């Protein structure tokens with residue numbers, strides 16, 4: 001807040017200076033004097049040096065404050081790559097920005113109007129044109145190439161041994177399903193979604209693979225092992241955002257998405273690194289998905305692989321907790337619907 005106020009005050013001072021200068025110029029003209037080219041030029045020329053220096057000083061003052069609010073070092077393998085890419089790009093762009101703007105402001109100052117000075121003229125300079133076309137083109141091409149390389153690594157096929165976790169977004173919560181002992185998620189169908197009965201995922205329990213699936217209130221992940229998020233949405237667009245892993249992928253209704261990555265630091269390691277015993281990894285929703293959007297937060301706990309295996313083995317399956325769903329699936333639903341339709345037809349016929 002104080003930063004904003006200081007910025008406003010600085011802007012206001014500049015405006016006041018400008019107005020004073022204008023008034024003085026107008027008074028001179030009103031008095032019948034010559035248009036005071038000399039003074040206005042000098043003031044403008046000086047401002048061409050002062051303004052960029054003031055702005056740069058503001059940037060230099062604010063940068064460390066902004067840096068304090070930066071995310072800590074990435075906790076995933078690909079996160080380090082994206083961070084490097086970001087900093088290389090920012091460095092190149094900032095350098096170019098500084099050089100070109102220094103040139104612009106310096107020229108405006110240096111070559112301000114002076115009586116008797118003549119502008120020199122040249123038509124064109126092929127060597128210069130070639131230079132400032134090729135140099136930026138090569139730099140841009142390199143940046144794009146490294147970005148493309150990183151992106152195709154991140155979005156490539158997940159490793160075979162990756163452990164799968166399903167994340168489903170709905171208004172307004174994340175729900176997480178693990179594949180259980182067989183490491184394979186059971187199939188699902190939106191027609192089987194039944195919040196009242198408790199099958200929020202719409203799991204098809206006729207599928208044998210679904211029998212050992214379990215849901216989790218906190219997402220446990222093993223350190224140093226590839227993880228594959230299978231992401232879907234039940235109603236509207238949501239977005240899985242886990243900033244500490246530099247991970248973001250939309251959850252789209254009707255179009256499952258995925259993201260694979262390798263966590264590199266346990267929650268405990270992060271806590272001691274950040275000196276913050278309260279620290280937790282989390283998933284937040286970054287799609288403004290409705291009134292309860294702010295509540296879409298899910299805790300991730302990264303642990304050592306042994307601890308993860310222990311936790312995984314201890315989780316009760318969904319069917320153990322909800323035995324009424326055993327064997328219930330699509331064909332069961334079809335039978336029920338058929339029976340309902342038949343009953344309705346019978347009723348109709350009886351009433352005729």
Ligand SMILES: [Cu+2]
Pocket residue numbers: 169237238239285286287288289293296
């Ligand atoms: Cu959402």
